[in-house]
Amino acid sequence: MKMGGDFLKEWIDEWYSLYQAVWELPLDNQVEVLENKTQELLMTWGSLDEALQQLKKKLKAENGPYAYQSQGTYLFDQGEFDQACLQLKQEQGEEKQEAVRCLYLGYALLYTNDFIGSEEYFRYVQFISTQPLILHLVYQGLGLVAMLQNKLELAIQYLEKAQPLAENHEVMYNLGVCYFTLENYTYAVTCFRRYAYVKDDSDGLYALGLALLQTGEIEEARAAFLEVIESVEQEADLLAVAQLVEWIGEHELACYAYEHLMLLTGKTPRWLHGFAWNKALAGDKRAIHLLEELGQTDPEAKKSFEWIQATVK
Incomplete structure (x- = not known):
């Protein structure tokens, strides 16, 4: 999951309101306030949308033990996460599908901000499954729980465990977010480069530009922002x-x-x-x-x- 959608709109609305207000402040205060806002950018620029899409795509592309479909997964697909949680808890899959059911439940709980419940299900799946794809999604989920609780060093540990288990460029984006927020801008640049240039994604290019500014690589930052301007349509x-x-x-x-x-x-x-x-x-x-x-x-x-x-x- 890449930590867009409603969050992005909220951030843009907030940024614009702040941007208008700071002009009434002394210049030093303007810069300080805007710098603080920029730090918040990377933690709110994404949403759970891509995680949801990725989860559905990866699991449903697989046959056999991963092909778990039920009323609970249908509700999950429709974005009815509260109802999906209730339904998935009542269901029981075959032994090989139990890990997938609990994985869906872990993400559904994550989307409803039940971080404790989400973490419990992810850890249970970690205990009962040895499948690389399942474990990849488990570590990604645990990383997201840690990110949303602002436990960034812990999030990095989980995301780095997730990264080699399956091809998933969003993991690199989230690692970049963690490193940027911890002010390790060199590592953030490395992660955002690996994400933005592979995915050709405006959010990733924006984040890369911000990180490059922090490392003093102004020309590449300028090029990244130029690509963002040419690619966004809203x-x-x-x-x-x-x-x-x-x-x-x-x-x-x-x-x-x-x-x-x-x-x-x-x-x-x-x-x-x-x-x-x-x-x-x-x-x-x-x-x-x-x-x-x-x-x-x-x-x-x-x-x-x-x-x-x-x-x-």
Whole structure:
């Protein structure tokens, strides 16, 4: 499971609200608040969606002992995790399928935030099964439980045990998240590289860019963010990237993101303001005139124009 979906939307909404609010703070406070928010990014950028899809795909692709299907797994597939927990607890598979039933139950409990129950079932499966795929999913589940409890060193131990047992690039992403949060940025870069360039995934590239910034590899970070801008198609995602690269001083990249926003939704005053603001910060004096023009009808653009005017005097 890659720790998206509702979490991503919530994070983007939170980021935008914070981004707007910090401009009223002194500059040092702005940076501190935004840096703290960036630390939260990697822990909330994902969701359980990919874990769920991966679990279903891996188990159902197998025949024989892994092919366990029941009312409980149907409810699990439908995302009805509370009901799936109740149903799966009542079911009893054949001896060879018992590990799969309990594995589903472990993940269903994880999705309902019952971390203690989830861990108990994962450990039970670990005790009764020797199948590499099953054990891979067990260690991944235990790693996720530890991550969600912020026990990151323990999560790394479990994820590293999971990694060699089956091909699963999401494990590398989660390892990267753990290392990044523990400020081991060199290891985080290694993990995110192995994930992002194999999966060609915008979330992974975003995370890689953040880690590369921390290790001082600015050119590769810039290239990663450029790929993110060119690959995401949702307005909220593009805006989040535009604001982040603006914050780190990559104003030309921010302009590129605003250009993509204008291609996506039209030349709205908001996007023109963001574009002109970053062009001005990048040293393009023509953008100051655009800010002045936009400021005739947009109070925020007027503030930006006045700020730029004050700094260039």
